[in-house]
Amino acid sequence: xxxxxxxxxxxxxxxxxxxxxxxxxxxxxxxxxxxxxxxxxxxxxxxxxxxxxxxxxxxxxxxxxxxxxxxxxxxxxxxxxxxxx
Numbered sequence: 001x002x003x004x005x006x007x008x009x010x011x012x013x014x015x016x017x018x019x020x021x022x023x024x025x026x027x028x029x030x031x032x033x034x035x036x037x038x039x040x041x042x043x044x045x046x047x048x049x050x051x052x053x054x055x056x057x058x059x060x061x062x063x064x065x066x067x068x069x070x071x072x073x074x075x076x077x078x079x080x081x082x083x084x085x
Contacts, residue, residue, distance in 0.1 A: 015041060016059035019052050019072060038073035
């Protein structure tokens with residue numbers, strides 16, 4: 001039978017990137033996993049989040065906005081200072 005199904009159209013942006021760690025050559029902390037690092041995106045008074053994969057890559061689809069604030073959760077606490085959140 002004939003059925004009309006209305007599907008809303010949502011325009012979204014794909015935000016993607018990679019977390020890179022640059023450490024001192026004299027660091028004795030050993031291997032540091034860069035998976036499961038929380039990436040938070042704030043825009044339009046709403047917060048979205050995702051986590052990195054085993055290679056440090058992430059991607060998230062977010063609604064269109066003029067401004068976003070992207071933060072990386074510092075899972076390393078006092079051992080590392082982030083130059084940019």
